[in-house]
Amino acid sequence: MAAIRDDLTYAFGAGRLTPQRQTIAESARSLGRAFTIDDLAEEARYRDPSIGVATVYRAVSAMEATGWLERVGERAGSVLYAQCGAGDRHHHHLVCTSCGRVEPAECPLHDVAAHAATSGFVITNHEVTLYGLCPACLATGS
Amino acid sequence: MAAIRDDLTYAFGAGRLTPQRQTIAESARSLGRAFTIDDLAEEARYRDPSIGVATVYRAVSAMEATGWLERVGERAGSVLYAQCGAGDRHHHHLVCTSCGRVEPAECPLHDVAAHAATSGFVITNHEVTLYGLCPACLATGS
DNA sequence: GTGTATGCAAACTGTTTGCATGGAC
DNA sequence: GTCCATGCAAACAGTTTGCATACAC
Numbered sequence: 001m002a003a004i005r006d007d008l009t010y011a012f013g014a015g016r017l018t019p020q021r022q023t024i025a026e027s028a029r030s031l032g033r034a035f036t037i038d039d040l041a042e043e044a045r046y047r048d049p050s051i052g053v054a055t056v057y058r059a060v061s062a063m064e065a066t067g068w069l070e071r072v073g074e075r076a077g078s079v080l081y082a083q084c085g086a087g088d089r090h091h092h093h094l095v096c097t098s099c100g101r102v103e104p105a106e107c108p109l110h111d112v113a114a115h116a117a118t119s120g121f122v123i124t125n126h127e128v129t130l131y132g133l134c135p136a137c138l139a140t141g142s
Numbered sequence: 143m144a145a146i147r148d149d150l151t152y153a154f155g156a157g158r159l160t161p162q163r164q165t166i167a168e169s170a171r172s173l174g175r176a177f178t179i180d181d182l183a184e185e186a187r188y189r190d191p192s193i194g195v196a197t198v199y200r201a202v203s204a205m206e207a208t209g210w211l212e213r214v215g216e217r218a219g220s221v222l223y224a225q226c227g228a229g230d231r232h233h234h235h236l237v238c239t240s241c242g243r244v245e246p247a248e249c250p251l252h253d254v255a256a257h258a259a260t261s262g263f264v265i266t267n268h269e270v271t272l273y274g275l276c277p278a279c280l281a282t283g284s
Numbered sequence: 285g286t287g288t289a290t291g292c293a294a295a296c297t298g299t300t301t302g303c304a305t306g307g308a309c
Numbered sequence: 310g311t312c313c314a315t316g317c318a319a320a321c322a323g324t325t326t327g328c329a330t331a332c333a334c
Contacts, residue, residue, distance in 0.1 A: 052316045120277035135262035194291045
C-alpha cells in the first residue's frame with residue numbers, strides 16, 4: 001500500500017536507518033516534487049550541515065534500490081528523482097513542468113502487443129513520462 | 143520525408159558541412175544503432191584520427207538541433223543517440239536491448255486527454271521509449 | 285574576406301571510491 | 310562485537326570552454 005510504503009522505515013529496506021539517512025529521506029519527502037541529488041543534498045545539509053555529499057549519493061542509491069525513490073527524468077545533466085508513493089505497482093509519472101510536482105500515472109500503453117506485431121520486436125520493457133501543468137500551476141497561470 | 147532527411151546535407155541545417163562533420167555524420171549513420179558519443183567518436187576517429195573529441199560533441203549538438211539525430215535513452219551515465227530517419231513527424235523509439243538497433247515507433251498514447259482529466263494535469267509533452275528484442279536477435283536467441 | 289568550425293588542452297561538473305572512524309543492530 | 314554507514318578528500322568520467330588557426334561559404 002502506498003500509505004505504508006510512505007513510511008521512512010521502508011526507504012532503506014534491510015539497510016540501517018541512521019540519523020543521516022532519516023534526515024535525507026525526510027528531506028526527499030518534504031521536497032514534495034522532482035529533485036536532483038544536488039537539490040536533495042542542499043535540503044539535507046540545511047537540516048544537518050555535517051552530512052557529506054557522498055552520504056547523500058549512497059542514500060539515494062539505497063532508496064532507489066528499494067523503490068522508495070524513483071527516477072522521473074533528468075534536468076541539465078542530472079537525474080531527477082521523486083518520492084511518489086505509488087509503491088510496487090506498475091505506474092509512470094506526471095511531472096509538472098512549472099513546479100516540479102510529481103504524480104503517479106496509470107500506464108497508458110494498452111496496445112503494446114500491436115506494436116510488437118508490426119515491428120517484429122518483442123517488447124520487454126518501456127518508459128513513459130508525461131509532462132504538463134498541475135492544477136495549482138494552471139490556476140495561477142504560471 | 144524520411145528519404146530526404148536521411149541525406150547528410152540535412153544533418154547540420156544551415157551549419158557548414160566540413161569534412162569532419164561529414165565523417166561524423168556518416169559514422170553515425172553507419173553505426174545503424176543507438177550509440178553514445180564515445181562510440182561515435184571511436185568510429186569517426188577510426189576513419190579520421192585527426193578528429194578531436196570536442197568536434198564530435200559540437201557536431202552532435204548541431205545534429206541534435208536539426209533533429210537529424212535524436213536522444214533515445216541512456217547507458218551508464220551517457221546519453222544514447224540514434225539516427226532513425228523518421229524526420230519531423232511525431233514518433234517514439236523501439237530499442238533492441240541486445241544489439242541496440244533502433245526503429246521509429248508510432249505514438250502509443252491515444253488517450254492522453256483521459257489522463258489529464260483524471261489527474262487535473264494538462265499534458266503538454268511526453269516521452270515514450272519501448273525496449274525489446276528485434277527480429278534478428280530473436281532469431282539468434284541472443 | 286568573413287565568420288564558423290577545428291584541435292588541443294585545460295577547466296568544470298557530477299559522481300564514485302578508498303580509508304580510517306563511528307555507531308546501528 | 311560485528312559490520313554497515315559516515316565524512317573527507319582524492320580520483321574519475323563525461324562534457325564544455327578558451328584560444329589561435331584553418332577553411333567553408
